[in-house]
Amino acid sequence: MSSYTRMGELEIEKHTQFIMSVEKKKDFDSMVMEHLRMSGAYWGLTTLDLMGKLDAVNREEVVSWVLQCQHDCGGFSGNVGHDPHILYTLSAIQILALLDKLDTIDADKISAYIVGLQQEDGSFAGDEWGEIDTRFSYCAVCCLSILHRLDKIDVGKAISYVASCKNFDGGFGCTPGGESHAGQIFCCVSAFAISGALTHVDRDLLGWWLCERQVKSGGLNGRPEKLADVCYSWWVLSSLTIIERVHWIDKEKLKTFILDCQDKEHGGISDRPDDAVDVFHTFFGIAGLSLLEYPGLKPIDPAYALPVHVVDRLFFGQPH
Amino acid sequence: MGEMAHGRQRDLNFRTSVRVWHFRRLILESLQSDLRDEMKFFELVANKGNHKNYQIWHHRRWVAEKLGTIAATSELQFTQEVLSLDAKNYHAWSHRQELSSHIIFMAQWALQALGGWENELEYCRELLEVDILNNSAWNQRYFVITKSPFLGGLPAMRDSEVSFCTNAIIENPDNESPWRFLRGLYKGDNEAFVNDPAISKVCICVLEKNKNCVFALSLLLDLLCYGFQPTPDLNRILSTWGFSGSESDQKYANLVCLILEKVDPMRARYWIWRRDSLPSHVC
Numbered sequence: 001m002s003s004y005t006r007m008g009e010l011e012i013e014k015h016t017q018f019i020m021s022v023e024k025k026k027d028f029d030s031m032v033m034e035h036l037r038m039s040g041a042y043w044g045l046t047t048l049d050l051m052g053k054l055d056a057v058n059r060e061e062v063v064s065w066v067l068q069c070q071h072d073c074g075g076f077s078g079n080v081g082h083d084p085h086i087l088y089t090l091s092a093i094q095i096l097a098l099l100d101k102l103d104t105i106d107a108d109k110i111s112a113y114i115v116g117l118q119q120e121d122g123s124f125a126g127d128e129w130g131e132i133d134t135r136f137s138y139c140a141v142c143c144l145s146i147l148h149r150l151d152k153i154d155v156g157k158a159i160s161y162v163a164s165c166k167n168f169d170g171g172f173g174c175t176p177g178g179e180s181h182a183g184q185i186f187c188c189v190s191a192f193a194i195s196g197a198l199t200h201v202d203r204d205l206l207g208w209w210l211c212e213r214q215v216k217s218g219g220l221n222g223r224p225e226k227l228a229d230v231c232y233s234w235w236v237l238s239s240l241t242i243i244e245r246v247h248w249i250d251k252e253k254l255k256t257f258i259l260d261c262q263d264k265e266h267g268g269i270s271d272r273p274d275d276a277v278d279v280f281h282t283f284f285g286i287a288g289l290s291l292l293e294y295p296g297l298k299p300i301d302p303a304y305a306l307p308v309h310v311v312d313r314l315f316f317g318q319p320h
Numbered sequence: 321m322g323e324m325a326h327g328r329q330r331d332l333n334f335r336t337s338v339r340v341w342h343f344r345r346l347i348l349e350s351l352q353s354d355l356r357d358e359m360k361f362f363e364l365v366a367n368k369g370n371h372k373n374y375q376i377w378h379h380r381r382w383v384a385e386k387l388g389t390i391a392a393t394s395e396l397q398f399t400q401e402v403l404s405l406d407a408k409n410y411h412a413w414s415h416r417q418e419l420s421s422h423i424i425f426m427a428q429w430a431l432q433a434l435g436g437w438e439n440e441l442e443y444c445r446e447l448l449e450v451d452i453l454n455n456s457a458w459n460q461r462y463f464v465i466t467k468s469p470f471l472g473g474l475p476a477m478r479d480s481e482v483s484f485c486t487n488a489i490i491e492n493p494d495n496e497s498p499w500r501f502l503r504g505l506y507k508g509d510n511e512a513f514v515n516d517p518a519i520s521k522v523c524i525c526v527l528e529k530n531k532n533c534v535f536a537l538s539l540l541l542d543l544l545c546y547g548f549q550p551t552p553d554l555n556r557i558l559s560t561w562g563f564s565g566s567e568s569d570q571k572y573a574n575l576v577c578l579i580l581e582k583v584d585p586m587r588a589r590y591w592i593w594r595r596d597s598l599p600s601h602v603c
Binding site for chain 1: 345455467495504586587593
């Protein structure tokens with residue numbers, strides 16, 4: 001009998017069923033989330049691959065739908081008939097990379113769209129309406145790197161903008177002076193990692209701030225005095241992994257917390273134990289467990305947020 | 321404009337729909353609408369549920385930037401109102417900061433006339449009085465004291481801020497934010513950090529009531545690493561841990577690390593690393 005058949009086992013089959021069922025839902029929640037379906041698809045598909053269940057999906061159907069979401073400007077929208085945005089452009093490229101279908105798109109066109117979003121100060125807007133946020137800097141850098149076209153933007157300026165968002169506590173916010181937040185920290189640290197600019201991070205100071213996110217329950221919060229949430233299992237953990245300080249948290253306690261957030265009957269993972277599940281938290285919980293080297297899960301790259309075998313294929317396989 | 325706006329308001333059940341806001345901005349621009357009316361529209365939709373919606377904030381920011389300095393007072397006031405509902409509303413803070421930066425660039429005189437920056441510091445103080453655990457307010461306070469052109473910058477503000485901060489610490493020693501804020505006040509100036517008696521005083525004051533306070537022990541460790549010489553008060557505190565006064569000064573930092581490993585086992589490996597990285601003159 002496996003030593004993992006105790007309360008804390010990861011219910012891979014149930015989570016697979018849950019993700020496949022999300023596709024088919026037509027309730028109010030799904031309708032409200034329609035505009036970000038591209039990100040939802042990326043979360044669901046990547047989770048399936050981490051669990052070794054990607055074969056359950058009809059790849060052709062997925063690729064066909066992704067391509068329908070591309071606009072003339074080169075950007076992708078969150079769903080058919082919606083407007084393009086850098087967030088969904090990244091999700092689309094991540095999906096195509098996952099399915100090994102990057103040959104279906106015009107990489108130069110997509111690069112041009114992203115280049116057009118870079119501002120004078122190096123920052124990136126999310127779309128033509130100009131919201132600026134370091135999340136978008138990460139989207140730009142990650143997406144272009146996957147397309148092997150990082151040199152198309154002014155990388156130096158992009159990085160110095162992200163560096164200008166560093167705070168007194170070693171963390172990073174959405175804009176200069178913005179409060180340090182684990183999600184933004186992930187974006188900034190990953191952007192540095194992908195661009196080879198990790199010297200901008202004070203690893204010891206930030207590492208300490210990040211390991212202080214672990215609370216009594218073993219879960220992680222996103223900033224001081226907030227509640228633990230499974231999604232921070234990804235953002236805090238991946239940041240710690242990139243700066244090589246992940247051993248500063250109690251991994252076993254975090255594992256237990258994530259496993260306690262499962263709905264063991266219907267599948268899926270929620271933000272904290274006994275709450276409603278969703279595909280967002282399911283992805284981040286399982287991605288977090290992958291970083292914690294939970295047995296039976298494929299390893300995930302902390303900066304690209306894609307399975308390691310996909311990243312290897314991108315950078316050590318045939319170039320496009 | 322009125323008819324279409326009402327129709328779109330119904331659609332705002334789908335609060336997160338980017339398209340709705342995009343369409344609304346197109347209408348506003350093409351009709352060259354008076355954007356002050358748009359500000360009134362926000363009062364209609366600004367119920368509790370909408371405050372965490374990126375799209376609404378982004379739209380409001382778009383309107384405020386178009387209006388320029390006219391929007392200053394009302395915007396700062398609005399974010400105050402929102403924040404009274406949810407003091408940790410992250411989006412309100414970004415908006416507020418961005419607006420402040422925009423104003424300072426565009427019309428410094430208007431800011432002085434409106435008293436924006438001075439009120440900002442006062443507002444942070446009020447917010448912290450209501451909720452001392454508010455990390456956003458502490459972050460905003462740091463932003464204001466470092467960026468405001470009217471306060472003289474960090475060195476000029478340091479003493480008063482140390483006093484404000486240490487009072488907050490003593491009131492609620494388990495609150496993470498003011499401990500970090502205190503360290504932030506001395507960023508890049510270790511000499512001033514070690515030489516300020518207020519720092520060791522607050523550590524000792526807290527440890528006297530709770531010798532297990534991780535934040536106090538951690539700050540003490542930092543002081544020792546930067547060359548702080550243990551005082552009789554500190555000797556007394558450490559003796560309660562069973563270490564005698566005859567231990568040489570150089571071993572204090574080591575002792576504090578061992579204590580921290582014991583009282584904060586979740587981060588044991590961090591404290592072990594601190595012990596392994598102690599500067600040679602303190603271990």
